[in-house]
Amino acid sequence: MRRLALLALIGMLAVAVMAISCGGPKEVPEEVPVETAPPVEEDTTPAEEPAPPPPAPKLQETQFQTVYFDFDKYNLRDDAKASLDHNFGLLQEFPDVIVKIEGHCDERGTVEYNLSLGEKRAKSSMDYLVSLGIDPGRISIISYGKERPVDQGHNEEAWAKNRRSEFKIISQ
Amino acid sequence: MSLRVRLALVIGFFLFYSTASAQMGDEVRNIFFDTISGEYQATPIGVDDMRYIGNRYITHDDSVLMDYATRIVRSDLDFYADFELIPIDSFYLKTYEINELTVLGWRRLGADILVRLEAEFPGDKLRVRWRLFDTVRQQQFSKGVLERTKSQWRVLGHEIANEMVHTLTGEEGIFLTKVVYCREVGGGKELFLADYDGANERQLTSTGSINISPFFSPDRDEIYFTSYMGGDPQLYRINIGNREIKKVAAYSGIVAAPAVSPDGNKIACVLTKDGNSEIYVLDLSGRIIKRLTRHRSIDTAPTWSPDGRMIAFSSDRTGSPQIYLMDSDGLNVRRLTYQGGYNDSPIWSSRGERITFVSRTKYGRFDLASIDTSGHDYRILTEVGHNENPHFSPDGKHIVFSSTRLGPKDIFTMDITGRNQRRLTRVGKCSNPNWGPIRK
Structure with a gap:
């Protein structure tokens, strides 16, 4: 997938470079008086659209770090804060990016309680970013409770991976 | 040993273990109790093979039908908390060189009550006369007739069992009720509906x-549920007949854990629009009637008392989830459970005096437990696997829940004593059951 995206990006850049090199300078002859015979080919060419600017580097969702939690907890551990500090840097670097934070839980405990717990996890992640200065209008939250585990296992290793809040890019 | 025999042994062992091992004396007192009359005592009951009483030649298909219908009656009465089914003892028959049991014979096998079923086949119908005998006095004390088209032998069997329960206990039988639950399909979870014994399963939603x-409405053919179909988790309801889905309530954040009030007019549920999960009461069109909780901790899983005057819920206001009670206007909040560090998912018995919930017990296992509403008499009802989301049958004598006791997560039922455990689904990935009302 990533390789495909990279190829597409290179392709787009190549097209853009070609457009600049071909289209750019050829607008000049239009100011030449009518009497002088213009080169035929160039006269029939329709006025080219302005070349698109080279695309700005985009933020990838995978650049965000997932934030992990303890069982039945939604307070931020030190490593969770470090992850959020990293994500804060990304949000500052890309001020147009709008994200949704998904709160998730491990499989233990009931559906309803975990739905509320997941929301608390997303909310504590959001609150931390807002306290650092991110506009709350750029962040929304959703809880999936225990409905979407990343690891289907039934052991502490799997549970630890599943107790998390994840960042999803809504627009940029 | 064939696979089937081995499987039966394994399942049998688990069921035995889950009920019997609890008896053998943990610090928690055991599960055998009757909330109605003190000590638990099931009445032993025998059901004779259905007999054809017409005067024509009986076809093979009709005799199979009689066998099927009898099995339904037996299975219903066997499951029912008040009865203990006495099987026909083929060794006894052989010993006495007889083909069928007399009323006295059933008495000798231990049955206090005997059910006799007599079939006729008028047209495309199956007509069954039932007779109830007191085996002590050796007297018939009740009888009746029921009739259905042959294809509805299953319904007829349940109707007969319902009449037995009504005649013997004075209560409405639950054998024609439905159970709804969630099953993972693709990346989502869809609602499935089945008979109370797991038969006739069908998929309700395809979102x-x-x-x-x-959560079943108590008086309409509707089920309320939380769905992500519009993105955020909001409250919807589905008509069971035409499967039409309507959005009931949409608020910022989540709308979760719906519980329809016993009178069918209000919904207690969880909203997080205030930045934290709080319990609200909504009307049936989703408008807020009242906010009940105000606490910065998690408050969730509301359940109504049968008279609608109180609500039990779970809250982690002391740091871990525990069960609390409050009046249905949100006043008089008091803590109910102190046992263990994790008590959640309360459900109020329709008989009123007990609350069943999920309790994290030894070795981090999630078990079903129950406690009376004064906070006394804590009992653990399950002993194998993780057990979740209990809900009472409409008669308050049985519980449906999800469990991983046999590996995959499936739906099970049992009576309130923890006995008569039954597996409803066999495919795994099933959760979140709810037991529907008795339809008149």
């Missing part, structure tokens, strides 16, 4: 999204 927490 391709996550649908959870189904």
Whole structure:
């Protein structure tokens, strides 16, 4: 997938470079008086659209770090804060990016309680970013409770991976 | 040993273990109790093979039908908390060189009550006369007739069993009720509906999204549930007949854990629009009637008392989830459970005096437990696997729940004593059951 995206990006850049090199300078002859015979080919060419600017580097969702939690907890551990500090840097670097934070839980405990717990996890992640200065209008939250585990296992290793809040890019 | 025999042994062992091992004396007192009359005592009951009483030649298909219908009656009465089914003892028959049991014979096998079923086949119908005998006095004390088209032998069997329960206990039988639950399909969870014994399962929703927490309306053919079909988890209801889905309530954040009030006019549920999960009461069109909790901790899983005057819920206000009670206007909040560090998912018995819930017990296992509403008499009802989301049958004598006791997560039922455990689904990935009302 990533390789495909990279190829597409290179392709787009190549097209853009070609457009600049071909289209750019050829607008000049239009100011030449009518009497002088213009080169035929160039006269029939329709006025080219302005070349698109080279695309700005985009933020990838995978650049965000997932934030992990303890069982039945939604307070931020030190490593969770470090992850959020990293994500804060990304949000500052890309001020147009709008994200949704998904709160998730491990499989233990009931559906309803975990739905509320997941929301608390997303909310504590959001609150931390807002306290650092991110506009709350750029962040929304959703809880999936225990409905979407990343690891289907039934052991502490799997549970630890599943107790998390994840960042999803809504627009940029 | 064939696979089937081995499987039966394994299942048998688990069921035995889950009920019997609890008896053998943990610090928690055991599960055998009757909330109605003190000590638990099931009446032993025998059901004779159905006999044809017409005067024509009986076809093979008709005799199979009689066998099927009898099995339904037996299975219903066997499951029912008040009865203990006495099987026909083929060794006894052989010893006495007889083909069928007399009323006295049933008495000798231990049955206090005998059910006799007599079939006729008028047209395309199956007509069954039932007779109830007191085996002590050796007297018939009740009888009746029921009739259905042959294809509805299953319904007829349940109707006969319902009449037995009504005649013997004075209560409405639950054998024609339905159970709804969630099953993982693709990346989502869809609602499925089945008979109370797991038969006739059908898929209700096909939204391709996550649908959870189904809850039957007590007086309409509708089920309320939380769904992600519109993106955020909001409250919907589905008409069981035409499967039409309507959005009931949409608020910022989540709308979760719906519980329809016993009178069918209000919904207690969880909203997080205030930045934290709080319990609200909504009307049936989703408008807020009242906010009940104000606490910065998690408050969730509301359940109504049968008279609608109180609500039990779970809250982690002391740091871990525990069960609390409050009046249905949100006043008089008091803590009910102190046992263990994790008590959640309360459900109020329709008989009123007990609350069943999920309790984290030894070795981090999630078990079903129950406690009376004064906070006394804590009992653990399960002893194998993780057990979740209990809900009472409409008669308050049985519980449906999800469990991983046999590996995959499936739906099970049992009576309130923890006995008569039954597996309803066999495919795994099933959760979140709710037991529907008795339809008149």
